[in-house]
Amino acid sequence: MEHVTPIYILSGFLGSGKTTLLSRMIAYWKAQGLRPAIVMNEIGEVNIDGLIAGENVPTAEMLSGCICCSIRADLTSEIAMLVQNEKPDVIVIEATGIANPMEILDAVAEASLYMRMDVKKLITVVDTAHLLHLSVEQKGKTYRLMQEQIRSASVLLLNKTDRVSAAEKDAMERFVHRWNPYAPILPTERCDVNLDELLGSLPDHENHPVMPRHSAEQEADEPQGRAVPEGVEDQIQPESSHAEHSHHSHDHVMSYTYYFSRPVNSEEFENFIAGLPRDVYRAKGVLTFSDTNSRFLFQYAFRESDFMKITPQGRVPDVVVFIGEHFNKSVLQAELEALEGKRTSV
Ligand SMILES: Nc1nc2c(ncn2[C@@H]2O[C@H](COP(=O)(O)OP(=O)(O)OP(=O)(O)O)[C@@H](O)[C@H]2O)c(=O)[nH]1
Numbered sequence: 001m002e003h004v005t006p007i008y009i010l011s012g013f014l015g016s017g018k019t020t021l022l023s024r025m026i027a028y029w030k031a032q033g034l035r036p037a038i039v040m041n042e043i044g045e046v047n048i049d050g051l052i053a054g055e056n057v058p059t060a061e062m063l064s065g066c067i068c069c070s071i072r073a074d075l076t077s078e079i080a081m082l083v084q085n086e087k088p089d090v091i092v093i094e095a096t097g098i099a100n101p102m103e104i105l106d107a108v109a110e111a112s113l114y115m116r117m118d119v120k121k122l123i124t125v126v127d128t129a130h131l132l133h134l135s136v137e138q139k140g141k142t143y144r145l146m147q148e149q150i151r152s153a154s155v156l157l158l159n160k161t162d163r164v165s166a167a168e169k170d171a172m173e174r175f176v177h178r179w180n181p182y183a184p185i186l187p188t189e190r191c192d193v194n195l196d197e198l199l200g201s202l203p204d205h206e207n208h209p210v211m212p213r214h215s216a217e218q219e220a221d222e223p224q225g226r227a228v229p230e231g232v233e234d235q236i237q238p239e240s241s242h243a244e245h246s247h248h249s250h251d252h253v254m255s256y257t258y259y260f261s262r263p264v265n266s267e268e269f270e271n272f273i274a275g276l277p278r279d280v281y282r283a284k285g286v287l288t289f290s291d292t293n294s295r296f297l298f299q300y301a302f303r304e305s306d307f308m309k310i311t312p313q314g315r316v317p318d319v320v321v322f323i324g325e326h327f328n329k330s331v332l333q334a335e336l337e338a339l340e341g342k343r344t345s346v
Contacts, residue, residue: 004116012125014097014282015301017159019049021191028195037088044255044321058086076111124153129163130302158187260318263290279327285320
């Protein structure tokens with residue numbers, strides 16, 4: 001009897017709420033006594049989201065690249081190692097916010113040639129306020145990438161509805177439905193969604209139906225388990241199925257990681273964030289302030305910042321990762337060094 005590992009793929013632009021949803025999913029399965037595992041992908045060199053996702057969850061970290069392209073080949077081996085070493089009941093793949101989900105589905109399909117797995121859902125989380133903003137001009141690389149992420153979803157969370165009016169939310173629901181008429185659309189705040197409905201039940205380990213073993217020859221030829229969620233193939237638009245196009249859709253995104261060597265003043269840091277160039281559209285990190293007692297997890301997404309008190313386990317450096325397009329790293333570095341008092345002014 002061979003266990004088929006259910007897989008959920010989380011997609012959505014940078015800062016849309018994927019990790020917020022992931023931590024809800026993990027808590028949900030843990031409460032049922034199940035053992036989830038995570039594949040977490042960051043384009044930066046540190047995994048800040050790992051601090052949020054929950055303790056004691058086996059996690060494969062894939063850093064400094066995007067699983068849909070530069071480190072895509074590693075995905076198969078990361079999944080294989082998780083399955084072999086941890087025997088999880090379910091795996092969630094959280095892609096970087098710049099990933100094209102069709103490429104990830106492709107990579108998972110490759111992995112399913114070697115392991116029994118079943119992609120249950122491809123969930124795309126949308127920052128409603130951000131999409132509303134981009135829908136005015138209806139152009140640009142971020143807009144096109146969001147469109148691809150929405151088109152390939154089997155279910156859509158229209159998140160951050162607290163940042164738009166009721167009429168805007170309704171308009172965005174209609175807008176998104178035109179791009180993807182197949183996926184159910186669930187409007188949410190902080191990804192607060194009925195998880196029974198979203199995730200469905202997982203097959204029980206013990207009672208999972210026996211899959212007849214194939215001959216070695218058959219196994220080499222046939223994919224084992226369904227790699228693509230039902231209905232997803234039908235939704236693939238010609239535009240998003242073209243690998244070359246997809247790869248080029250986020251070549252422009254860059255990241256910069258800054259490690260702090262001393263605490264900084266909280267107000268000065270907030271002023272620095274308020275003055276970030278528009279080209280920096282996501283930042284996250286861990287900070288110690290000179291004027292507070294606690295450490296903070298810092299988040300910045302589509303011009304909104306958030307600070308949460310944390311007590312990280314083990315050695316976690318003070319660090320911030322900035323993600324955006326064509327911004328000047330040395331200008332940021334100079335400003336951050338000035339905050340630390342390493343420079344008198346910028
Ligand atoms: N106002 C508001 N903020 C939210 C909502 N959902 C999530 N956030 C905040 O948005 C920020 C980004 O959320 P994450 O869950 O980290 O987003 P993400 O998609 O995982 O981000 P990346 O991993 O960088 O792509 C955090 O500060 C969240 O607390 C929401 O519904 N409303």
